[in-house]
Amino acid sequence: MEIEQITLQNKAIIQRATPVLEKLEAHGFRAHIVGGAVRDLLMGRPIDDVDIVTSAKPVVICTLFPKTFTMNNQHETVIVRHDHHLFEVTTERNGSLQSDLMARDFTVNSIALKSDGSLLDPLNGQADLDDKVLRSYQPMKRMTEDPLRMLRAVRFMSDLGFSLDRELMNTIKTEASKLQYMAIERIVKEFYKLICGKHRNEALEILRETKLYQYCQIPSLNNETINKLKQLPSVGVYSEEIIWTLISKSLGLDETGPLKSLLLSNQLTKEVRNRLLALSYREKNDWDLLALYTASRDVAEDVEVIRQLSCQSYFSLKDLKAMWNDLPITSKKDLNITGTDLIAHFQKEPGPWVKDILQFIEQEVVLGRMVNDKHEILDALKVRGSKNERETTEDLS
Template sequence: MASEWKKAREVLHILKGKGFDSYIVGGAVRDLLLDRKLADIDIVTTATPYEVSTCFLKTYRMNNLHETVIVKYRGEHYEVTTIRGKKLVEDVKYRDLTINSLAMDYEGKLIDFVGGQNDLVHNVLRSIEPYDRMTEDPLRMLRVFRFVSELGFDVDHELMSVITAQHDLLKKVAVERVMKEWIKLLKGKHRNQALRMIKTTLLFKSIPGLMLTEHALEQLAQFRSLTHSSDTLCLTAFCLCLDKVDEPFLRNLALSNEQSKKIRERLTYYEKRNHQRWGWLDLYYASIQVARDVETLRLLGNKESESIDQLQVMWEALPIRHKSELAITGADVIHSLEKPQGPWVKEALTLAEQLVVTGQYRNNKEDLLNTLLERRDEL
């Protein structure tokens, strides 16, 4: 952390040397005071984007509404944004919460115009002019509860009232932005506190894409902590709390195709595990990672679960763990059975896989081809 701050303050010093005021702002200052792991370090400056670009060798302009330049300096990347208004005091008042409105200069002096440090001490989330801050970007209403989930802070009464009255505006926010906040909220140590507030303010009715209900929130609260879980595990746990999850629903969450596939796989095998234990074929087709995630989900959901170590033993005992390890190929099958290419080839290879995985035959080319030859008329 000391190294990160040292480099960031060097960036401030360079800008100062060129005649521009500059400050580290927002989450980095907040997390430094809370002794939390730092995420991105953001900087504001009186320099214009062009002037910033003349101060450093490697920069590129971000394509967004703010005048932001990415500065690469000593292996780190910093978002450097031109101050909104004429002075820092004007800029910080535009920020969502007082605890995110703290700043620090290149000498390490803390600058607090809005009482953010006091709110940190008293564990309170508060906004300056909360109606304006929440309505100019309604995603901030969900961000408030994401911070509740991460920090365990209370929410100022006036801010809670604004969210309760204006939550309908959140429906207009892009699902992609919502999902980033939602995943962070799910992973927070104080998730259930945040879920209760989302229920109290009725915000859950306006979160686009998630199809949340009171029942879903109650089910989600039953899961043990997801703090150290992967995004895939968090989203699968969330989906298990909903009444209906289908392909259109997952598409509407604006997830990548790969992420959607991973969630579908885990949901499928989670459902199978409700009725049976892991067998050789299920484990083979699922993969050890899916099986581990399913059992972790069962454990987090307070259901009986199988030992991860035992699953690993089963996995390592499989004769093959992927179809590419099968001793025969499609070309081998066509040549041996002397039939024209068609869907039957895939069926034959699948049969061979199953015979090997279940231990009925060795993964031996000659044995497998002889077996398929015997069943030629069935394929």
């Protein structure tokens, strides 16, 4: 994205939040945009979302804005919906903006932006942005009150290309073991972002140097697999399914227990498992119609992208599309026969036999050995049944 386009986009995002700030100010409350939005605005990076901090309490925020949702009672955060956009609005910690900013994780995230465009920067975060350094105010306190911040520091290194302040670095080395007590879901989210960063390899080295990797609870994350992760191509532009498959493959995770221990969503776990299975198949085989049908087009295409990224021979997406278009059916829903048809035809009670025969029919249709027509399928089953009876009779005689 061009810098000019980013600037215009960021300006539009800030303008969306301005009415929320102004409404809070009009009722006598302080209100500022804080955190990543201000940091990325100053760096000329795309802003993802806008967080607002205010002196107003959640009950007041909910009164001022008709469309709200209380998100976090502990941190007094309210989601405000204004003009079809969502904003996290949090009450200032310790009753003042300065105290709130000083309690944030890193100085580059401790800059506040007012509705008139003025900045409050009590910890000199803008200088740290210029110097490309991650620093914390009272790092021991900041890192121990939420040990996930140590991994976030390394993740920010990967994303921003910044170095760690010496005091922060030493604190992480000293307190690394506390990361093991954090929820695995939070750790996995930060680890994924670390792998997606443009400066991933430098960050992985810091992960190794600080020994944080030993406490990440990521299965098989060790010195050897860190080296494998460093050999991955840049992955930030690819889908979550492809990235997690590459991570899992580098860590040596299979499609069973270790993958499940990452506590990804059930759907994402399933998608990654399917790609790992298909990758394993492709190590020894080329695609044929049945294998392609079984994998699905999306999985097969992702597998070939992964093979290409891994400098292995691969099918072009054009060739895969041509093979897919040659399939007589692309889903079992396309079969022109149902279990009800089979029960009526064979005049038998429902049971596992119905599923078995449907699977047989599905395979035969995909391979072109049966025509996808109900009457022709039933005729083919009749012929198959007669053949089986003859073979049984011959065996008995």
